[in-house]
Each structure stands twice: as structure tokens, then as C-alpha cells.
Amino acid sequence: MTSKFRFQAVSHSWVALHPQPQGVIYFIGGAFFGTFGPMLFYRHLLRYFFDQGYTLILLPFNFTFNHYREAFFLIGEQYQLLPELVRMAQGKDYEYEVYLNAKKSYWLGHSIGCKYIALLEGFSALPENDKERCQFIQKLLTCTESYDSKTIQAIVAEIKAFREDLLSQSRITRKTIAVYTGKTYGKEADSIFEDLYIKDQPSILLAPVNSGTDSAIKPKIFADLIDSLGLGVKPSPAITRKLIQQNNLFNLLILTRFQSDKIAAETCNWFIDTLGKPPVADRYCSGGGHLRPLGMAIASQVFTFCLDRPWLASITIRNKELEDSVNQHLKILLQRIES
Numbered sequence: 594m595t596s597k598f599r600f601q602a603v604s605h606s607w608v609a610l611h612p613q614p615q616g617v618i619y620f621i622g623g624a625f626f627g628t629f630g631p632m633l634f635y636r637h638l639l640r641y642f643f644d645q646g647y648t649l650i651l652l653p654f655n656f657t658f659n660h661y662r663e664a665f666f667l668i669g670e671q672y673q674l675l676p677e678l679v680r681m682a683q684g685k686d687y688e689y690e691v692y693l694n695a696k697k698s699y700w701l702g703h704s705i706g707c708k709y710i711a712l713l714e715g716f717s718a719l720p721e722n723d724k725e726r727c728q729f730i731q732k733l734l735t736c737t738e739s740y741d742s743k744t745i746q747a748i749v750a751e752i753k754a755f756r757e758d759l760l761s762q763s764r765i766t767r768k769t770i771a772v773y774t775g776k777t778y779g780k781e782a783d784s785i786f787e788d789l790y791i792k793d794q795p796s797i798l799l800a801p802v803n804s805g806t807d808s809a810i811k812p813k814i815f816a817d818l819i820d821s822l823g824l825g826v827k828p829s830p831a832i833t834r835k836l837i838q839q840n841n842l843f844n845l846l847i848l849t850r851f852q853s854d855k856i857a858a859e860t861c862n863w864f865i866d867t868l869g870k871p872p873v874a875d876r877y878c879s880g881g882g883h884l885r886p887l888g889m890a891i892a893s894q895v896f897t898f899c900l901d902r903p904w905l906a907s908i909t910i911r912n913k914e915l916e917d918s919v920n921q922h923l924k925i926l927l928q929r930i931e932s
Contacts, residue, residue, distance in 0.1 A: 598640055598643050598644075600632045600649075600651070603674055603677050603678075603681075604670060604673040604674050604677065605653055605670055605673075606650055606651055606652050606653060606670060606674060607631070607632050607650070607651040607653075608648070608649070608650050608651075608674070608678070608681075609632075609639070609643050609648065609649040610648055610678070610681055610682065610685070610687065611643060611646060611647060611648040611649075611687075612685065612687050612688075613646065613687070613688060614646060614647060614648040614687075614688060614691050614697075615645075615646040615647065615691070615697070616646075616647050616648075616691060616697040616698070616699055617647060617648045617649075617650060617678075617691060617692055617697060617698055617699070618642055618647045618648070618649050618650070618699050618700075618701050619650050619652055619671065619698065619699070619700050619701070620635070620639065620649060620650065620651050620652065620700075620701045620702070620706075621652050621654065621667065621700075621701075621702045621703075621706030621707075621709050621710060622634070622635055622651070622702075622703050622704070622706050623703045623704030623705055623706055623802075623884075624656070624704065624705050624804075626703075626884075626887060626898075627651075627653075627654065627703065627704070627705075627706050628653055628654060628655070628656070631651045631653075632651060633889065634887050634889075634898060635703070635886060635887055635888070636888070636889045636890065637888040637889055637890045637895050637908075637911065637916075638886050638887075638888065638915075638916060639651075640890065641912065641916040641920070642701070642916075642920070645920060647699075648678075648691075648692075650671075650674060652667050652670055652671075653670075654666070654667060654706075654709060658825060658826045658827065659827055660708065660709065660712060660826060660827060660828060661712070661748070661751060661752060661755065661827055661828065662751070662755065663709065664709050664712035664713055664716070665716075665755035665756075665758070665759060667709055667713065668713050668716070668759060668789075668790055668791070669758065669759055669762050672759070672762045672763055672765075672766040673762065673766070675692060675693065675766050675770060675785065676766055676769040676770050676773060678692045679692060679693070679770055679773050679774060680773055683773065683774075689774070692785070693770070693778055693784065693785050694783050694784075694785065695783055695784060695785045695787055695788070695791075695792075695793075695794060696783050696794075696930075698785065698791070698794050699794060699795045699796070699797070699923070700713075700791065700794060700795070700796040700797070701796075701797045701799070702796070702797070702798050702799065702801065703799040703800060703886045704799075704800055704801070704802045704856070704857065704883065705802050705804045707796075707798040707799070707800075707801030707802065707803075707860075708801070708802065708803050708804055708833060710791075710796055710798070711801075711803070711833060711836075711837055711842070711843075712828070712833065712836075713790055713791045714790065714791050714792065714794075714796070714842050714843065715833070715836040715837060715840060715842060716789075716790040717788050717789070717790040717791065717792040717840075718836070718839075718840035718842075719752070719756065719790075723753065726749075726752075726753070726756075727749050730745070730748060730749050730752060731745055731749070733832060733835060733836060733839070734748065734832065736835065737829075737831050737832045737835045738829060738831060738832065744823060748827070756789075759789060760789065763786060763789060766786075767779070767786060793844070793845060794845065795845040795846075795847070795923065795926055795927065795930070796843065796845065796846050796847070797846075797847045797849070797919060797922075797923060798846065798847070798848050798849065798864075799849045799886045799919075800849065800850065800851055800854050800856070800857035800861070800883050800885070800886070801848070801857055801860045801861065801864070802856060802857050802860050803830040803833050803834065803859075803860045803863070804826065804830065805825065805826045805829055805830045834863065834867075837868065838867075838868065843864075843868070843870050843871070844870070845926060845930065846864075846870055846871040846875060847871065847875050847876075847877070847919065847922045847923060847926060848861065848864055848865070848870075848871050848875065848876050848877070849876075849877045849878075849879060849915075849919060850876070850877070850878045850879070851878070851879055851880070851881045851882055851883060851885045852878060852879070852880050852881065853880075853881065853882045854881070854882050854883040854885075855883075856883040857883055874922075874925070875922060875926060877918050877919065877922060879914050879915050879918065880914060881897075881899060881914075882899060884897070884898060884899045885897065885899060885915065886915070887899065888911065890908055893907055893908055894906065894907055894908065895907070895908055895911040897911075
């Protein structure tokens, strides 16, 4: 069956449907590039994994300081997409069960996109009971930063509302899929509905950035002022790190760094030196800077969109330096999970 690499708009996302998918890769790119035309800016990277046999889903995100809201939007978007993926696959006589199998879902992020993946996994630690969830959030916020009780209660209420909307969307999604397939899907093992968020799903983080207000506002003195007024990025980098630490997240992680990348250096060093993850076998360091994952193939060359040279590299060299290595790490990780 011929694999035609073509993206189509589905809900708020872009989907390249593979006729015989071995899995589905959810991709969240960096600021600007991941929002405006990710299928263009990351085209070579995405085409590579499509050719490896994956359906690709490019999840969008808006520029906002409320990363809680945006993360809930992204996981809600996954539930919005699932019935359409099943319907589209059925219409083309493609395999559709893969989209409903949590063990076949993988997450690929670049730059700030990796923070959203961290939050999607981090939310899996939220207790279902309202009182316990409130205590969990209060402890997380107070042991990390100074928040007054009014702000804490506002965040608790906001997350509760986001979670209830997500639960509602999950129920609607299950009912719609049941109509399409004649099967019911609940919280049984391997079901995409086993956990409300993402849990125990492999993540590939390319130059991750745990961004705060100072990433968007320059100079830093203005960012500090905005934070002091309570108008900055939520959750802050410190709270995001604490969420990852206390919930033992990212046990299925591939971390890729770039030698001349100063933007992601702090976050990468924190993962390795403080969190102690991933193990050495699941780390990879490649040449280039922060924008190295970007690129579009032109004839036999890849134009990288990078500010650092080389701007052009042969497809063979580019794949050897990045895509082939990442793919090999993913294969080894999946084999380890299955064994």
C-alpha cells in the first residue's frame, strides 16, 4: 500500500495518516515554528518518521502565559481527534485500532513543546478525589514558591474546571467511537482511555526548554516585574520541575541535546544532573544549535532554517546526525518495553 505523505486539517491539528501505521506520533513543536506551519518548518523530521511507518499528528498551541490551560487544551484535542482518526481510517480501509492503543502512542517535542509534554504527563498524578487533588496542588505550590491562599484557590478551581471539561470530552469520545466501531472502550489495559492524561507513553524530547516568563519577555527585569504582579507564566519552571520530580515521571524518555545549544542547556542539564533521567543509553548529543530539528528537503539536500551553519546538508548526513540516531533510540526503547 503506497504511503502518501500529506497533511490535512482535523479539528485544530494537522494529520498525516499512514495506511499501515505501527504507531502514532504526537508532535508539539517550538514557539512560532510549532504554531505557524510546523508541517513546513519541521518537514524533513516529520517526513522521516512518516516513512518509518507512523501516523503523524501535529498539535498546535497558542502563545499564552497560562500553560495549564494550554496543556489541558492539547490533551482535549487528542480526544477530539480520536473519533475522526477512526472514521478516516475506516473510510480508507486503513488500520484504526492503533489509535486507541495507549502503548502505540508516542510523543515528540521540540523546545517549549517539551514543557507541554511534561505537563500532560504530570497531570496523570492528579488525584481523582476533589479534596485530595486540592491538597496535592496546594502542597506543590507552597513547597516551591510563595503563593497567597487566594491565588492557590484560583489555580485549584481552574484545574478542576479544566479536568471536568476533559472528563466530559473523554466520555463523548468513547461514545462516538463506539458508534463507528461497534465496540466499547473503557479503562482496560492498553486502552487510550486507561488514563485521562498521558502515562507510560514514550517521549522524545529534542532540546527541551522549561520556559518561564523571561523566555518571552526581555529584558529580564520586565519579566521579573510581570512575575511579581502574578501575571507571569503558570506553572513556573520551578513548579514544573517539582511536578516532574515528586511524581517519578519520564521513565520512558529519549533526550536529545545539541552541542552549541545554549537555550536548552539548563533544562537538559537539570534532567541529567538533578532528575537523573534518562539513563545514559537513552541520551543523545548531536551537532548544531537549538533549531537543528527544523529543516526541509530540497532535492538531495536539507535546508535547516538554522542560524548556525551549515544551512545545507545532504539528506544522508542529516539523517545520520539526527533522525537515524533518534529512531534507533526509539526502537531500542520500544523493544525494552515489550520484553
